Amino acid sequence: MEDIASRIVDKAVSLGCQDAVADVIENRSYQIRFARNEAVISNQWRESSASVFLVHDRRVVATDIKDLTKADEAVERLVKTAKASQPNPEYAGIAKGPFRYARTRPDPKVLSLDEGGKYVEAAVGGAVDQGAKECAGSFWKYEDEHFLATSNGVEGHDHRASLYLSIRALVSLESSGHGIACATKLSHFTPEKAGQKAGHIASLARAPKSGKAGRYTVLFDPLIFGSLTDQVGGRLSAWAVLAGLSPFGKKVGKRVASPALTLYDDGSADSIARKRFDAEGVPTRRNVLVNKGILKTYLHNTSTAKKFKTKTTGNAGLVSPDSHAVFVKPGDRSRDEIFSEVKDGLWLTNTWYTRYQSYVNGDLSTIPRDGIFHIRNGEVVGALKDIRLTDNLLHLMKNIVALGDEPEQMMWWGEVSVPNFVPYAVIKDVGITKSAE
Amino acid sequence: MNAEMDLVDFAVDHARTKGATYAEARFEKQEPENFILKNGVLDALYVGHDQGIGVRVLANGALGFAATNTLTKSAVRGIVDDAVKIAKASRRKTKITFAQEDSIAMNWSVPESKKLADVPVEEKIAEIRDVDKEVTGLGFKLAARFFNLSDNRIRKYFANSEGSHIESYSPRLRVFYFLTMLEGAAVEQTARNYGWSGGWEGVSTWGLSDRVIAEARSMHKSLTEGKKSPEGKMDLVAGPQVAGIASHESCGHPTEADRVLGREAAQAGKSFIPPEGIGMKVGSELVNVVDDPTVEHAIAYYQTDDEGVKARRRYLYKEGRVREFLQNRETAAALHTRSNGAARAVNYNVEAIVRMANTFVEPKDHTVEEMLEDVKFGVYMKTFMEWNIDDKRYNAKYAGREAYLVENGEVKHPVRNTIIELTTPAFWSAVDAVGKDLYFEAGFCGKSDPGQALDASMGGPTIRLRNVYLR
Numbered sequence: 001m002e003d004i005a006s007r008i009v010d011k012a013v014s015l016g017c018q019d020a021v022a023d024v025i026e027n028r029s030y031q032i033r034f035a036r037n038e039a040v041i042s043n044q045w046r047e048s049s050a051s052v053f054l055v056h057d058r059r060v061v062a063t064d065i066k067d068l069t070k071a072d073e074a075v076e077r078l079v080k081t082a083k084a085s086q087p088n089p090e091y092a093g094i095a096k097g098p099f100r101y102a103r104t105r106p107d108p109k110v111l112s113l114d115e116g117g118k119y120v121e122a123a124v125g126g127a128v129d130q131g132a133k134e135c136a137g138s139f140w141k142y143e144d145e146h147f148l149a150t151s152n153g154v155e156g157h158d159h160r161a162s163l164y165l166s167i168r169a170l171v172s173l174e175s176s177g178h179g180i181a182c183a184t185k186l187s188h189f190t191p192e193k194a195g196q197k198a199g200h201i202a203s204l205a206r207a208p209k210s211g212k213a214g215r216y217t218v219l220f221d222p223l224i225f226g227s228l229t230d231q232v233g234g235r236l237s238a239w240a241v242l243a244g245l246s247p248f249g250k251k252v253g254k255r256v257a258s259p260a261l262t263l264y265d266d267g268s269a270d271s272i273a274r275k276r277f278d279a280e281g282v283p284t285r286r287n288v289l290v291n292k293g294i295l296k297t298y299l300h301n302t303s304t305a306k307k308f309k310t311k312t313t314g315n316a317g318l319v320s321p322d323s324h325a326v327f328v329k330p331g332d333r334s335r336d337e338i339f340s341e342v343k344d345g346l347w348l349t350n351t352w353y354t355r356y357q358s359y360v361n362g363d364l365s366t367i368p369r370d371g372i373f374h375i376r377n378g379e380v381v382g383a384l385k386d387i388r389l390t391d392n393l394l395h396l397m398k399n400i401v402a403l404g405d406e407p408e409q410m411m412w413w414g415e416v417s418v419p420n421f422v423p424y425a426v427i428k429d430v431g432i433t434k435s436a437e
Numbered sequence: 438m439n440a441e442m443d444l445v446d447f448a449v450d451h452a453r454t455k456g457a458t459y460a461e462a463r464f465e466k467q468e469p470e471n472f473i474l475k476n477g478v479l480d481a482l483y484v485g486h487d488q489g490i491g492v493r494v495l496a497n498g499a500l501g502f503a504a505t506n507t508l509t510k511s512a513v514r515g516i517v518d519d520a521v522k523i524a525k526a527s528r529r530k531t532k533i534t535f536a537q538e539d540s541i542a543m544n545w546s547v548p549e550s551k552k553l554a555d556v557p558v559e560e561k562i563a564e565i566r567d568v569d570k571e572v573t574g575l576g577f578k579l580a581a582r583f584f585n586l587s588d589n590r591i592r593k594y595f596a597n598s599e600g601s602h603i604e605s606y607s608p609r610l611r612v613f614y615f616l617t618m619l620e621g622a623a624v625e626q627t628a629r630n631y632g633w634s635g636g637w638e639g640v641s642t643w644g645l646s647d648r649v650i651a652e653a654r655s656m657h658k659s660l661t662e663g664k665k666s667p668e669g670k671m672d673l674v675a676g677p678q679v680a681g682i683a684s685h686e687s688c689g690h691p692t693e694a695d696r697v698l699g700r701e702a703a704q705a706g707k708s709f710i711p712p713e714g715i716g717m718k719v720g721s722e723l724v725n726v727v728d729d730p731t732v733e734h735a736i737a738y739y740q741t742d743d744e745g746v747k748a749r750r751r752y753l754y755k756e757g758r759v760r761e762f763l764q765n766r767e768t769a770a771a772l773h774t775r776s777n778g779a780a781r782a783v784n785y786n787v788e789a790i791v792r793m794a795n796t797f798v799e800p801k802d803h804t805v806e807e808m809l810e811d812v813k814f815g816v817y818m819k820t821f822m823e824w825n826i827d828d829k830r831y832n833a834k835y836a837g838r839e840a841y842l843v844e845n846g847e848v849k850h851p852v853r854n855t856i857i858e859l860t861t862p863a864f865w866s867a868v869d870a871v872g873k874d875l876y877f878e879a880g881f882c883g884k885s886d887p888g889q890a891l892d893a894s895m896g897g898p899t900i901r902l903r904n905v906y907l908r
Contacts, residue, residue, distance in 0.1 A: 030523075033886060035700045038530060041500040041788055042523035046516060047489065049506060053481075060481040066488050066506045078484060084558045085472075085482045086566075115526055136702035138886045166886075168703035173829060178703075243475055244581025244617035244626065319473075319481045352706075353825035357836045357854060360580070360617060360624050365834060367827045369706070386832050388825075388858070413704050414888060435832040435860045436906035 001026065002157065004050065005149035008071050012054045013151050015079045019055040019094050020151040021280065021318060024048070024068070028143045032116045035136040037124050039117065053279075053318045054078055058087035062318065092306035094280045094318075097154035101276040101283055102268060106143070106161035109186040113141055113163075119191045123167045123181070126195025131203035132169035132177075135195070140164040142272065154281030162272035165191040166412055168370070169198035174208055174385050177201025178223060178350045178370045182272045182409040182419065201349050201371035204380060211372065211387035211434055217345035217401075218389075218430040219338065219375060224351045225328075226410035226420035227366065231354060231393055232257075233265060233323035234417065236289055236297075238304035240320070240359075247362030247394055248295060256295045257397035260331060263290040265299060265315065267324025271409060271419040275324060282314040284324055293398070299323055325419040331403025333424070338404045340378035341426045347373040347380065351389065352415050362393035365433070391431040402426040438464065441490070442594045442604075444513045448492045449596050451514055455521040457494035459535060461597035463743060464490050465785035470558070471587030474565050477573070482558065489785040492517050496524040498532025500767075504786035536769035536776050538746050540600035545740040546607070549636030553588045553608045556637045561586055565612070568646045572616070575650065577657050580624075581617040588637075593743075601745035609736055609892060610639045611879055614649060620660035626822060627652055627838055632736030632879025632894055639734065655819075655839045659851040666840065666852035668908040672815030672901065673857065673867075674808050674843065677876035679821050679835055680798045680897030685880065687861040688719075688726040689793040689895075691830035692753045692761070693779075694768035696791075705884045706828025709861065710759055712772060720757035720865025723801065728753055728763060730778065730794035735894045736879045743789035744780040751777050753796070757865065765791050783889040790885050798897030801871040808870045808901040810846035816855050816907055817841045817848055834858045856908045867905045872898035 005022040012020035031043040050065040052075065061082040065074040116139040124135045141163055148156040162184045170176040178201070179194030220228070235246040248256060257263075267275045267284030277283055280302060288296050298308065301316030315321040333341065354366035366389050374382040404423030411419045445462040452460030466488040473480045489506035490513055501524025503516035565584045573579060591607045610633040618625045629652060633639025675683070691708040695701050698712060710717060730739045730748035739748050744766050752760040762772065765780035768791060780789040809817060816837070823836040837855035841848045857864070877896035883889070 031887070032523075032527075033700075035702055036531075036698075039499060039527040040533075040700055041493075041502055042527055043788070044501075044503040044516070044519040044523055045786060046503070046505045046507070046512070046519070047786065060479075062481055062483045064485055064487060066486060067508070074486060077486075081482060081484050081558060086479045086562055088479055088481070090478050117526060117528065134699060134702070136699060138703065166703055170699075170702065173707055173709075242581065243583050244615065352828060355823045355825045356626075357823035358624050358626055360626065363823075365823060365825060365836075367825055367832070369828045386827070388832065388834060413886060414883065433834075433858060435834075435858050435863070437860060437863055 001147040004068055004071060005147045008050060008052055008075055009149045009151050011072055011075045012079065015076065017054045017056045017079060021053040021094060022149050023051040024147040025051065026145045030141045032120055032139045034120050037135050039120065052078065054082060055091060056082040058091050059085040060088050060091055061085060090303060090307060092303040094150055094152050095282045095302050095312060096152045097150065097281055099154060099281060099283050101156055104274065104276060106159050107185045110161045110163060111143065113186065116141060119165060123165055123191040123195035126192040127167060127169035127199030130196055130199025132171060132199040134170045135167055137165065137167035148277060148281050150281050156277045156281050158276040160275065163189045164272055165194055167195050167198045169202040171202045171206055175202055175205040176370045177205065180223060180410055180412060182411060184270055184272060184274065205371040205383040208383035208385035211384035211432065213433045215429050216432055217342055217426065217428045219342050219345065219347040220425045220427060221349040222408040222422045222424060223410050223412060224348050225425045226416040226422045227351050227354060228396060229263060229326050229328055229420045229422055230416045230418065232263060232397065233326040236299050237321050238298040238300050238308060241298055245359045247360055249360060251295050252297060254295055255293050256394055257290050257293040258400040259293045260400045260403055261290055261293055261397060262329035264288045264327050265323045265325065266327055269325060271325040272411065273325050273419050278314045279316040279318050282312055282316065284314050287313045323418050327421040328407060328423065330405050330407050330423045333402050333404050335404060335424065338402055338424045338426060341402045342375040342378060344376050347375050354415065364393055365390040386434055388433045389430060390433040396427055396430065399428045400425055401428050438592065438594060441508060444490060444508060444510065445594050445596050447510060448490060448513050448517050449598050451517045452492065452494045452521060453598055455517060457496045457521055459495040459598055462490055462492045463785055464594045466592045467589055467784060469587060469589040471585060472562065473583055473585050474569055475583040476581060477569055479562060491785040492520050493788055494520045494524055495533060496521050499524045499527035499529045500533055502788045533767060534770045535766035538766060538776055541741060541745055541747065542602050543741060544604040546605060547634050547738060549608050551637040553590055553636055564640060568649050571646050572649050572653050575653055577653055578619045579616060580619045583615050585613040587611050595745050597745055603741050603745055605741065607634060608636055609634055611736060612645060616653060616656065618656045618660060623660050625656040625660050627656060630879045632892065634734050634736055634738040659839065659853055663851040663853040666816060666855035666907065670904050670906050672812045672903055673905050673907060674812060674815065674817040674899060674901050676819035676899050677874060677897050678878055679818055680900045681878060681895035682821060682824055682835060683864060684726045684798050684897055685793065685796045685895040686826045687830055687833050687864065688753050689728055689796040692759065692763055693791045694762040694764045694772060697762060698768055698771055701884065704886050709829045709831040714759050717759045718757055719754060719759060719862050721868045722756045723871050724754055724757045724865050724868050725752060725799035726754040727751065727799050728793050728796045732795045735795040735877055736892045737794035737894055742778040742780040743782045744776065746776045746778040748778040763791050763793065765789065781891060783891050787887060787889055792891055793882060793893050795877065795894045797875065797877065797895065798871065798900060800873045800875040800898040803870045803872045805872055805874060805899045808872060808899060809843060809848060812843045813845055815843045816852060817843050818855055831861050833861065833864065859905060867902035868900050869903045870901040872900065874898045
């Protein structure tokens with residue numbers, strides 16, 4: 001497969017391309033989706049393809065080649081298309097290699113795993129033990145192998161494998177909880193614990209009453225706090241800033257969050273999205289994005305870095321840089337202590353459907369789902385339903401008042417699009433609205 | 438694609454020999470082309486040549502699915518073996534069955550007056566660049582703008598173990614644009630999406646330049662003349678885009694039978710409508726909401742679904758009551774009914790699940806002027822920006838982009854960020870007039886795991902809601 005990546009790059013260069021990148025990917029992932037406490041479908045993928053990026057006279061083109069036996073023809077077609085396209089004056093090249101990469105290997109026990117049923121049963125069992133009646137979710141064994149070559153001297157190989165389980169437990173339509181388990185080592189994989197958490201929240205959320213609009217101090221469970229930090233990570237892409245899709249424009253060096261928040265992106269750290277290099281072949285690394293509330297940098301590839309007069313952060317995306325994995329520096333509060341921070345407020349455990357009225361201002365709303373609780377003096381005094389969080393991303397980040405001391409790896413179905421390592425968080429003055437009848 | 442068709446037929450036959458009680462295979466070849474023009478600069482042009490085969494089997498009462506893009510007999514044999522093996526490993530207590538359907542032999546295609554494959558990329562880029570120049574020429578302070586033009590040519594061959602053999606060809610075209618306009622410290626943003634099933638001739642039906650210019654002018658008017666939206670109970674006249682998003686979110690999604698049955702519970706959620714909810718009242722008697730894959734040139738047009746079932750029009754809500762769920766063969770069997778052809782997959786490498794196609798409020802006979810003239814005090818919300826809805830599809834929010842105050846039947850000044858935040862029954866029960874100005878826009882509909890963002894369109898005529906709370 002290395003040969004194919006190099007051959008694609010060589011072919012592109014021979015046809016006059018100034019820059020060429022080929023990432024040959026083998027996908028061997030496996031999944032079980034489950035609902036009503038048992039498998040509804042099992043999926044297996046066996047796919048090989050090449051993501052190709054070429055630049056010819058500053059004309060930038062990309063493709064995915066699915067028939068690798070006809071890669072030469074595909075490159076020829078793409079170069080022809082490039083010649084008919086238009087130049088991108090903002091294109092500033094790809095990183096110059098070669099690079100040295102960290103030595104990482106997937107867990108052989110994850111690689112050899114070919115049956116996930118017992119992990120689904122463990123998760124469902126954990127939830128049912130806590131009182132859940134109906135569980136749904138997904139078990140994943142992700143496995144892909146990348147062979148990267150570029151015209152700037154990069155050759156890289158990365159074999160990635162991880163385990164993931166997402167479970168939603170329901171006692172009834174309106175009483176539910178969600179749990180997540182992520183691991184790169186089989187011995188660290190805890191589906192039963194994820195099920196127990198989902199089941200516990202679902203049971204606690206029995207007989208919810210309609211919530212009330214207002215402004216609240218809110219305790220965010222790691223899953224929903226991860227949704228917010230995922231928004232921060234995504235909106236810090238330099239591409240998003242340029243496209244009008246970010247509230248962080250012109251805010252580097254300025255306060256964008258509470259001093260309690262230090263947040264970094266790190267594709268090199270152990271996570272289910274760990275990778276040795278970005279799409280240009282730049283080694284991944286830790287980049288502090290927000291330090292004690294001050295914005296330090298956007299996420300860059302080589303082209304966006306040049307536009308912002310800085311250096312790549314190793315977050316290419318060849319067109320749009322993006323976060324690899326978001327980490328929040330933990331605070332100092334134990335779980336009990338952080339619950340005690342809330343004298344009279346809410347505990348939210350999950351959310352979805354985050355949408356913006358104004359991306360550049362950060363005005364958004366998102367809909368809490370699963371357990372929603374009224375907290376008084378750190379204790380749950382009732383379950384609630386049918387509320388919406390209506391606020392502003394910067395306002396929320398600036399009002400973080402406390403962080404827990406145990407970050408958890410969260411990723412979930414679009415809302416948390418990359419792994420976010422997040423603890424419990426308390427945010428004050430959070431806007432809550434609800435539907436009129 | 439004879440070789441690929443042979444592989445599909447082989448996959449079905451081989452699955453039966455391996456013990457599958459039902460098998461289907463789907464070859465897809467997709468040839469997408471798209472680009473983004475961001476702030477006047479062409480970021481990158483993407484040209485795809487995507488193809489592969491997916492196989493789904495029922496074995497021991499469980500479903501297995503496997504996919505490959507290696508189009509050889511040995512690779513296809515391998516995925517069939519995988520699919521049967523993982524299905525048998527499921528050890529389900531309750532057996533999955535499929536509703537009985539007729540087998541079909543068919544070859545259908547969407548007509549293209551001007552074939553997408555024949556349109557040079559220069560022409561496509563020029564089309565969008567011209568629109569970008571015209572909108573920047575208006576002189577408004579556009580802080581950011583991007584246009585995404587995409588087309589796709591989708592060829593499929595489907596076969597199943599019941600004797601269906603279906604070939605199809607769907608060319609599709611779509612433009613999405615996003616504008617950010619400033620006026621002092623105030624910001625207005627918009628996102629719009631137009632789609633078409635057919636050839637390049639679709640571009641001329643959009644009148645894209647006129648629409649983008651009108652949108653930019655309305656943004657400027659909102660920024661310079663807009664006032665705070667009134668709060669309280671009042672009348673709402675909602676334009677086709679608002680009616681469309683509401684019909685998609687609070688009619689289409691809650692009537693998807695897989696949600697109703699809990700199959701999507703951990704991802705896209707469930708439904709406030711229970712399995713026995715056919716006939717349940719959700720709106721006024723004027724409310725008919727339809728999902729129809731056979732609307733010509735709508736972006737989600739098809740004649741057969743991805744389980745080989747013929748497409749047909751479906752009344753989701755009829756006279757304000759739930760009339761029909763969207764069904765595939767699995768959900769139809771569970772609910773003791775027939776499929777209505779709603780199974781779709783975004784590509785060869787994912788299973789077909791229950792999906793909406795083109796969802797809209799069925800038009801009646803009012804003009805917009807007639808609906809406005811009876812409003813003493815209210816808001817005319819033509820378009821929206823932010824929206825969302827909870828996972829049981831009961832609590833929805835639509836935030837206005839272009840909206841105006843209405844007093845004594847007259848449309849007055851723009852109002853900014855009007856918020857509709859209502860339950861599904863509160864929204865649809867307040868409808869007292871339905872217009873005749875049916876209009877569609879395109880969207881992507883997200884569902885399933887792995888996620889399938891699928892072509893959909895949504896629309897309606899202008900509708901009037903009486904005495905609803907707005908802010």
